[in-house]
């Protein structure tokens with residue numbers, strides 16, 4: 197099974213991907229996380245990607261397809277995986293199909309309106325120790341500014357500045373939103389409302405997955 201979480205910046209792909217991994221056992225493969233790790237490690241790829249990411253632009257397709265190909269070829273992905281942030285355009289979607297052909301697939305778009313996205317992104321904070329994601333408005337830790345998992349301190353993603361958020365939303369509309377039609381035509385698209393609590397949203401996603409993505413194509417209307 198290949199589960200593709202689709203949706204604009206801040207809709208909750210990473211948050212929901214973690215929950216899907218925990219409940220259903222498919223590892224989450226996040227291109228954003230892989231790239232941020234490369235940036236933090238100061239690898240040659242990370243150094244090149246950093247400027248693009250900090251401006252809200254996409255990283256080169258071949259690079260990202262290569263990273264995903266390497267990750268999903270590992271043994272833990274044999275039964276399936278959850279993709280968060282990939283594919284981002286039709287070229288990447290086709291690259292994925294070529295790398296891992298014939299795998300059963302479900303695409304879940306998490307729909308959130310733009311004002312709520314901006315609100316979530318501006319108040320997101322990330323633990324600089326373990327990468328856990330919090331939100332100053334919606335998901336605060338018990339002790340302000342301190343990660344509940346590892347005690348690390350919070351930082352703000354460089355690309356969560358207002359002007360970069362605007363650019364990321366523009367890039368999403370221009371390039372990634374086209375995937376909705378692409379996957380609708382493939383008969384694997386499902387849309388869920390991304391408003392409400394994290395648990396509310398996960399309930400909708402889990403219902404789809406429990407219902408058997410085997411029925412892919414039945415719940416195709418965009419909410």
Ligand code: AP5
Nearest residue numbers: 205206207208209210211227228255281316320331393394
């Ligand atoms: P990436 O990291 O993938 O960023 P994104 O797609 O913009 O998504 P985000 O990580 O910002 O948001 P999310 O949807 O995961 O939301 P989250 O769960 O964190 O990519 C970053 C960059 O890397 C790109 O701009 C690009 O440069 C590069 N890149 C990555 N993939 C690429 C690719 N395939 N090709 C080329 N370049 C690529 O939640 C957001 C906040 O909201 C959190 O604070 C969370 O706690 C909160 N929250 C979550 N759910 C709820 C809820 N239900 N209610 C209230 N708050 C909530």
